[in-house]
Amino acid sequence: MLPLIPWPTQVTEADAPAVDLPAVRVDAPEPALAAVVAEQLTAAGVPISQAADVGSTPRDRQSEVPTSPQSADVVTPGGVVTFTLRIDPAAGPDGSDSPERYTLRVGDGEIRATAAEPVGLLHAARTLRQLVVPAATDGAGDGAARVPAVVVHDAPRYTWRGLSFDVVRHWFGPEDIRAVVDLVAAFKLRVLHLHLTDDQGWRIEIPSRPELEKASDNQVGGGTAGYLTVDDYAALQEYAAARYVTIVPEFDMPGHVNAATHVYGALTSDGLATDAYDGIEVGFSRLWFDNPATEPFLRDVIGDLARMTHGEWVHVGGDEVLTMDHGEFAQFVELAARIVREHGKTPIFWQEGARGPVEPGTLLQYWEPKGEEFERFVAAADAGARFVMSPGNHAYLDMKYTSEHPLGLEWAGTVELRDSYEWEPTAVIDGLPASAVEGVSAAVWTETLTTRDELFSMLLPRLGAVAEVAWAAPDAKDWESFRGRTAAAAPAWSTAGWAFHPTPQVDWR
Numbered sequence: 001m002l003p004l005i006p007w008p009t010q011v012t013e014a015d016a017p018a019v020d021l022p023a024v025r026v027d028a029p030e031p032a033l034a035a036v037v038a039e040q041l042t043a044a045g046v047p048i049s050q051a052a053d054v055g056s057t058p059r060d061r062q063s064e065v066p067t068s069p070q071s072a073d074v075v076t077p078g079g080v081v082t083f084t085l086r087i088d089p090a091a092g093p094d095g096s097d098s099p100e101r102y103t104l105r106v107g108d109g110e111i112r113a114t115a116a117e118p119v120g121l122l123h124a125a126r127t128l129r130q131l132v133v134p135a136a137t138d139g140a141g142d143g144a145a146r147v148p149a150v151v152v153h154d155a156p157r158y159t160w161r162g163l164s165f166d167v168v169r170h171w172f173g174p175e176d177i178r179a180v181v182d183l184v185a186a187f188k189l190r191v192l193h194l195h196l197t198d199d200q201g202w203r204i205e206i207p208s209r210p211e212l213e214k215a216s217d218n219q220v221g222g223g224t225a226g227y228l229t230v231d232d233y234a235a236l237q238e239y240a241a242a243r244y245v246t247i248v249p250e251f252d253m254p255g256h257v258n259a260a261t262h263v264y265g266a267l268t269s270d271g272l273a274t275d276a277y278d279g280i281e282v283g284f285s286r287l288w289f290d291n292p293a294t295e296p297f298l299r300d301v302i303g304d305l306a307r308m309t310h311g312e313w314v315h316v317g318g319d320e321v322l323t324m325d326h327g328e329f330a331q332f333v334e335l336a337a338r339i340v341r342e343h344g345k346t347p348i349f350w351q352e353g354a355r356g357p358v359e360p361g362t363l364l365q366y367w368e369p370k371g372e373e374f375e376r377f378v379a380a381a382d383a384g385a386r387f388v389m390s391p392g393n394h395a396y397l398d399m400k401y402t403s404e405h406p407l408g409l410e411w412a413g414t415v416e417l418r419d420s421y422e423w424e425p426t427a428v429i430d431g432l433p434a435s436a437v438e439g440v441s442a443a444v445w446t447e448t449l450t451t452r453d454e455l456f457s458m459l460l461p462r463l464g465a466v467a468e469v470a471w472a473a474p475d476a477k478d479w480e481s482f483r484g485r486t487a488a489a490a491p492a493w494s495t496a497g498w499a500f501h502p503t504p505q506v507d508w509r
């Protein structure tokens with residue numbers, strides 16, 4: 001049972017001995033890529049020997065080269081295996097034109113990856129990381145990690161494979177967010193969407209609105225919280241980009257804005273600042289379209305976010321505005337989308353954005369099975385909108401596993417591992433053309449999650465299930481296989497320090 005999640009397009013176990021890995025030399029086209037590839041192997045317990053291209057960098061250029069874990073490692077006797085990574089358009093499954101396609105070959109004492117683009121080389125390294133059998137620590141075996149002889153040809157089904165992460169309800173800072181980047185990247189996800197503003201707090205510095213910092217030190221249940229400075233945000237995006245993960249920031253409006261109205265009384269209907277809020281109700285706060293303070297606020301926040309963001313998308317929320325008529329709501333959708341586009345970015349809204357005018361290319365993130373809106377979603381798709389699928393009853397990883405589970409909410413029902421695995425993104429919205437599905441995003445809201453271990457125990461093992469839904473062809477999915485691979489993958493999660501929930505749906509070893 002190869003512990004691969006998501007399951008690749010084609011896997012062939014070669015009729016050849018496993019390759020021992022006393023140490024690996026990474027031979028990659030660029031030093032930055034070599035560093036993140038080496039990081040994957042180090043995480044799997046494989047010693048890295050200095051890569052030639054990194055070591056030969058002239059002294060005066062060394063500061064440009066990211067520090068890799070390589071320098072710390074020692075070459076053990078017994079030989080060094082070279083992991084050769086090369087760009088090659090012929091890589092991947094036959095006929096695939098995915099820019100992420102790759103091929104990994106292990107056997108005859110060597111490891112070779114080819115890919116159409118650098119991201120595919122990193123995918124190959126992630127696959128390799130999952131294949132590594134750690135060195136036996138009990139004196140059995142010959143003391144080296146090893147990797148079975150295989151040939152993998154692989155490419156994803158969807159390009160948008162993501163996780164939406166609420167850092168408002170409880171504050172998770174840069175270190176935790178980087179750990180989440182590592183986790184999503186291990187499952188070959190490409191998007192980390194950060195929910196940065198809500199009723200309880202404001203989690204990102206907006207240079208044109210420095211007062212918003214006053215709304216950062218609050219969260220559900222009170223207590224000390226924080227926010228990302230401009231520099232934190234830039235560093236985080238660089239960290240993610242080195243791992244081919246794009247950060248998508250969300251400014252949630254015109255509801256979920258109590259943090260903003262707590263700072264700016266001018267945004268409310270009576271001109272009075274609202275009280276800080278540390279509960280978990282939704283839907284009570286709002287902006288007012290005709291208030292003269294509103295458009296300048298949207299322009300400042302969206303403008304700064306767009307300028308600070310390296311990726312193509314800015315999420316402008318739109319969910320759960322329970323006290324506004326459709327006409328006014330549609331005006332907000334039109335204005336927010338227009339401002340995002342004026343800054344050269346593509347807008348993404350929660351599914352409620354379908355109530356406004358949508359332009360081709362606008363993304364809508366589906367989250368709640370509301371049958372009566374399906375026609376509206378189909379109409380939005382006809383107008384050129386594309387859908388990211390986050391159905392609450394499958395992809396909301398803040399739902400309880402079972403009613404007895406101590407963490408999480410239950411409004412979308414309980415979501416056991418199998419529920420996260422067995423669903424089909426093109427069958428979620430009746431009548432939606434399959435071609436309107438842009439991809440899949442898991443989501444984790446943090447009303448009840450306060451520590452990194454609590455967070456990870458909701459993400460694992462379910463994030464692997466959603467990642468496989470986003471990556472694998474529907475006919476390649478198999479629950480029995482997935483639950484077996486989950487059990488096989490778990491020891492590596494423990495090695496990485498990632499907490500997981502030992503659901504009884506898996507026979508853990």
Ligand code: TNX
Binds near residue numbers: 166319367396398
């Ligand atoms: C619904 S999903 C919300 C969030 C909550 C979440 C809890 C969505 C767009 N809005 O405000 O945190 O449920 O599961």
